[in-house]
Amino acid sequence: MIASSPMQKRGAQHERWLSLVEHINRKVVGQPEAAKRYARAILAGEMGLTRKGRPRSFLIKLGPTGTGKTSMTVAASELLYGTDAIIRLNMAEFQEKRDLARLLGENRNDNGYLGDELDRLRKAGGHMLLVDEIEKAHKDIANVFLGMEGATVTMANGKTYYLDDIHCIVTSNLGSADAMEMGNLPYALVAEHIEQEAMTHFRPEVWARFTDKIVFRGLTYRVQEQIARDMLTDEARFQSARLGREIVIGDGVFRFIVAQGFHETLGARPMRNTVEYHVRAGIVEKILECLAEKGIELPKDWESEESQALLKAIVQTLPGSKLRLELVGQELKIRTE
Ligand SMILES: Nc1ncnc2c1ncn2[C@@H]1O[C@H](COP(=O)(O)OP(=O)(O)OP(=O)(O)O)[C@@H](O)[C@H]1O
Ligand SMILES: [Mg+2]
CATH class of the missing domain: 3.40.50.300 (P-loop containing nucleotide triphosphate hydrolases)
Known part of the structure; x- marks a missing residue:
């Protein structure tokens, strides 16, 4: 063989x-x-x-x-x-x-x-x-x-x-x-x-x-829209695997990200930062909420495998089956469904 x-x-x-x-x-x-x-x-x-x-x-x-x-x-x-x-x-x-x-x-x-x-x-x-x-x-x-x-x-x-x-x-x-x-x-x-x-x-x-x-040509608005869509899908997939829970992207999120991240002269660079910042900020808020509610003591070495398992366990306590990323005002928030 x-x-x-x-x-x-x-x-x-x-x-x-x-x-x-x-x-x-x-x-x-x-x-x-x-x-x-x-x-x-x-x-x-x-x-x-x-x-x-x-x-x-x-x-x-x-x-x-x-x-x-x-x-x-x-x-x-x-x-x-x-x-x-x-x-x-x-x-x-x-x-x-x-x-x-x-x-x-x-x-x-x-x-x-x-x-x-x-x-x-x-x-x-x-x-x-x-x-x-x-x-x-x-x-x-x-x-x-x-x-x-x-x-x-x-x-x-x-x-x-x-x-x-x-x-x-x-x-x-x-x-x-x-x-x-x-x-x-x-x-x-x-x-x-x-x-x-x-x-x-x-x-x-x-x-x-x-x-x-x-x-390479400059990136038009249309191209940057497509890039935003790909980046958003990618980031949601990555965080879904991390959290052990599927994240779906709600209405309005995509338009908000494109409006925030489009840039005439800097190409797609700001788009990546925009996607990562807003998606992660939404998740952080949700995790903080869980922690405050349950008063869980976290280990110091947060990078360890056990800690990552704990993170998934915390997220598992959320009701429903999916996490929905939604636009609320000027922020992305996680809703359970
Ligand atoms: N055409 C594109 N399609 C998808 N993503 C892109 C595109 N252009 C840039 N990006 C994204 O933007 C970021 C920067 O891209 P990259 O480093 O390839 O740009 P560059 O042309 O090398 O810029 P620089 O001239 O500043 O070095 C990366 O996160 C990349 O994924
Ligand atoms: Mg380069």
């Missing part, structure tokens, strides 16, 4: 390849063109169609904040290689020249953060290196990634890593200032405009090195 590995659980390779576009479109709403382009670029690398001695792919994702650039990278990596089999570098944490030593190591005994992460990636069976917000990096640090001509990187301890089996995904907001006003224009026009704007920030030889440029 063949032992089941995480690989097998994620389905056969060809199934993962075939479902990649659909998978990322489900996770990242309203970016069908970017999803298709991204999936094709990644699969070209996976199938060995890209040049030897270079990274499997070397892509830049452009577009306004909160539109799915990071999430799409993570979603694809999860499907292809499994959870956490990805290196995520946020360049906002590498803005100073001295951060270079943290990245590549300080001395002969130091493999650096990147070296350690590459070791972890190999062990996890992943092939994706995400370099987020490249414009924030110190220029020497940006050059480690942008200058990856030979697909190698050497750490302070002398250890060289070959990156020819790696997809290097760079993301940036450069050139995206006008993206929201272009909300209803055809994708090709938006993409061309953002690419033109962004390329002025890079040296021409660096710009030419990207095997593909993938533009």
Whole structure:
């Protein structure tokens, strides 16, 4: 008998390849063109169609904040290689020249953060290196990634890593200032405009090195509505499992969340916070009510399994079968039914 590995659980390779576009479109709403382009670029690398001695792919994702650039990278990596089999570098944490030593190591005994992460990636069976917000990096640090001509990187301890089996995904907001006003224009026009704007920030030889440029558009009201619906359903499902009791979403909740969470320029970022805050606040109030009524003594280590079981037991004492999330004034409250 063949032992089941995480690989097998994620389905056969060809199934993962075939479902990649659909998978990322489900996770990242309203970016069908970017999803298709991204999936094709990644699969070209996976199938060995890209040049030897270079990274499997070397892509830049452009577009306004909160539109799915990071999430799409993570979603694809999860499907292809499994959870956490990805290196995520946020360049906002590498803005100073001295951060270079943290990245590549300080001395002969130091493999650096990147070296350690590459070791972890190999062990996890992943092939994706995400370099987020490249414009924030110190220029020497940006050059480690942008200058990856030979697909190698050497750490302070002398250890060289070959990156020819790696997809290097760079993301940036450069050139995206006008993206929201272009909300209803055809994708090709938006993409061309953002690419033109962004390329002025890079040296021409660096710009030419990207095997593909993938533009994300600003998120319209309609798209943000769909995202709100998905997030609300997800959060209710997550909390239902946590509490051991089904949570249904009552009338008015969805409209309230969309009205609170829609944002012109910040994309879907505020929506996630809005959903999480209001749903959780409603649950917190209900639990506090239960605790006050019953005077239950809680253990100190609230994270333990027993505590979580106790939480479920407290919720079980509520009458009815379902918990209904309802809008009361400007707050979400839990009603039992
Ligand atoms: N198109 C989308 N569909 C669904 N969720 C989205 C979408 N865009 C963003 N989100 C949600 O918004 C949050 C931020 O998304 P993400 O980090 O992917 O944005 P980004 O484009 O990388 O932004 P930044 O330019 O600031 O790095 C995440 O919680 C993500 O789930
Ligand atoms: Mg991002």
